[in-house]
Amino acid sequence: MRRKARRKFSRSPDPLYQSKLVEQLTNYVMHDGKKATARKVVWGAFEILKTKTKNSEPLRVLEEAVKNASPVLEVRSRRVGGATYQVPREVRPERRVTLAFRWIIGAARAKKGKPMAEKLSEEILAASKNEGAAIKKKEDTHKMAEANRAFAHFAW
Secondary structure (H helix, E strand, O other), X not given: OOXXXXXXXXXXXXXOOOOHHHHHHHHHHOOOOOHHHHHHHHHHHHHXXXXXXXXXXXXXXXXXXXXXXXXXXXXXXXXXXXXXXXXXXXXXXXXXXXXXXXXXXXXXXHXXXXXXXHHHHHHHHHHHOOOOHHXXXXXXXXXXXXXXXXXXXXXX
C-alpha cells in the first residue's frame, strides 16, 4: 500500500526582493533558527554583487548561478542481487535547485578568512560565470553518472 503523496511546502517570498528563491537561499544559509542573521548575510552578499557587477540586478545573477550549478543527472545506489550499483538517474527540478544551493553555500563556507556575505557573493558570481567549486561539483556528478551509464538499465 502506498503512502499519501507529500504536500508541497509553499514559502512566502523574501521581504526585500519579493523572491521565493532568495527566501529559499536564506533558509539554507540559516543556522540554529537565526533567520535575521541569515538575511543579513544574503542581503549583504547581494549588495556586494551589485557593486561587483556594476549595478546589475543581483536576482538575475543568482538565478543564472542556480541554473548553471543545477545538475541534470546524478547517481543513486541500487542493490541488485548482493551487489550495489551506482545507477544514473535524472534529477527532479526541486532537487536541482536544492543541490545547487547546497553546493554554492558549501563552497562559500569552505573558504576561509572573509565574512560569509563576501564569500557567498564570490561563489554566486563564480557560479553565474560557470566557474567555482559548485560548478566543479556539478561536473563531477555528471562525470560519475556518465561513467556508470552501463548500469542505467537498473533504473526502474
